[in-house]
Amino acid sequence: MLKNNEFIDKLRSLGLRPTKQRLKICEVLFNREKTFHFTINDLAKIISEKLKEKISLATVYNTVHAFKDKGYLKEISINSDKSYFDTNITNHHHFFDEDTNQLIDCDNDDIEKINIKKNITGKKINSIEVLIKVASDNQNQN
Amino acid sequence: MLKNNEFIDKLRSLGLRPTKQRLKICEVLFNREKTFHFTINDLAKIISEKLKEKISLATVYNTVHAFKDKGYLKEISINSDKSYFDTNITNHHHFFDEDTNQLIDCDNDDIEKINIKKNITGKKINSIEVLIKVASDNQNQN
DNA sequence: AAACTACATTATAATTATTCTAAACTATTG
DNA sequence: CAATAGTTTAGAATAATTATAATGTAGTTT
Missing domain, CATH: 1.10.10.10 (Winged helix-like DNA-binding domain superfamily/Winged helix DNA-binding domain)
Structure with missing residues (x-):
């Protein structure tokens, strides 16, 4: 508190x-x-x-x-x-639950380091954000 | 054509x-x-x-x-x-140029495979999208 | 602490992106 | 070619966000 x-x-x-x-x-x-x-x-x-x-x-x-x-x-x-918006300002990624429209933090340790081999020339990388869309594990999924 | x-x-x-x-x-x-x-x-x-x-x-x-x-x-x-929206419907990622607000396709080969070690239980992963925000490589960057 | 100034708050109007509506239209099927 | 189910349309409606301009307040100066 x-x-x-x-x-x-x-x-x-x-x-x-x-x-x-x-x-x-x-x-x-x-x-x-x-x-x-x-x-x-x-x-x-x-x-x-x-x-x-x-x-x-x-x-x-x-x-x-x-x-x-x-x-x-x-x-x-x-x-x-x-x-x-997110109160967690550290580098981290998200799951997005398409069933409930809920965002869930993804522990940085839960994703292996992302290696970008080629960048845009003259630009620096400010952030890398991964969004993993998930949905219930049923058949007849769209 | x-x-x-x-x-x-x-x-x-x-x-x-x-x-x-x-x-x-x-x-x-x-x-x-x-x-x-x-x-x-x-x-x-x-x-x-x-x-x-x-x-x-x-x-x-x-x-x-x-x-x-x-x-x-x-x-x-x-x-x-x-x-x-994107006419490229294959699995691929994007650079977003914060200077020009432009989206640029990222070749799938330019990012090493993303390994997610932990998933949400009962959910299946529908997509994994990476957004790499870039900006001009100067000092006094915000 | 009064006065000053730059920054903040407020209600409301304005703007922008998107969706809804219901009538007119058109591609497809029989 | 008539029936019908899917489409298009202009314009109204809604929702998210930003602008406006008047009032208020924090921090600084005297």
Whole structure:
């Protein structure tokens, strides 16, 4: 359970002012056992249900994007009409359960190192993301 | 250069009626040397510029989704406000150039086989997609 | 601590991507 | 060629996200 002061320091170190709203959002996002995968809408819903005072949807968007830009959150590549974010900012990959539309972290140790033999000239690799789509192991699968 | 008859046969084999609109879209998508990465909007623009007769945007959506559902197109997972599609339906991976927002096919031989040691129980793996984000190789990179 | 300034928050409007609707149209089958 | 099931269409509807511009607040200066 992180303390408020820790969030204040963290935000300051990122060059973000520790406002009331941002601290609340930190609590919701980072006071968890497991990493958290969410859409802006998920987050807004949690906030509006848990918290007495409301936070404007625009602020939720602003905050999530500020956190992402500063590397405090990670955006995940799945094809979806919404954007997914992840509180786990370490290099890791994902399973995507097509039955339930759920994202599941994939331990880095569970995938053998990915070796890219050829790169685009003049470019450096910023990230390598693997998305493993899974579905229930039945017949008549599409 | 594929002939109209080939598209007609292909569509029939997929259980899709070969309509005038679908055949035009086939020409735009599949009469190319290289595989083609596009958004619906890209495609709609090409159609409206190249073709005399217009195709309704709804039809472009319908067609692309029909093609995708039948496995004649592939949808690519990148984080974006739009969906990207690919005329290359074989198993392959992508580079995403963050400078230009361009998708580039990654030859399967250019990535060593990806070994997943642990899977989700009761689920089968439908696909493994790797997205390698690259950007220009300068200092002061974010 | 008052005043200042740059950054944040807010409600709302605007925009963008996509899906829905229901009427008109057309490919296929008998 | 008539019937019908699948398609196309324009436009409305929805959903996610971004822009706007006024108000508020954190951090700094005096």
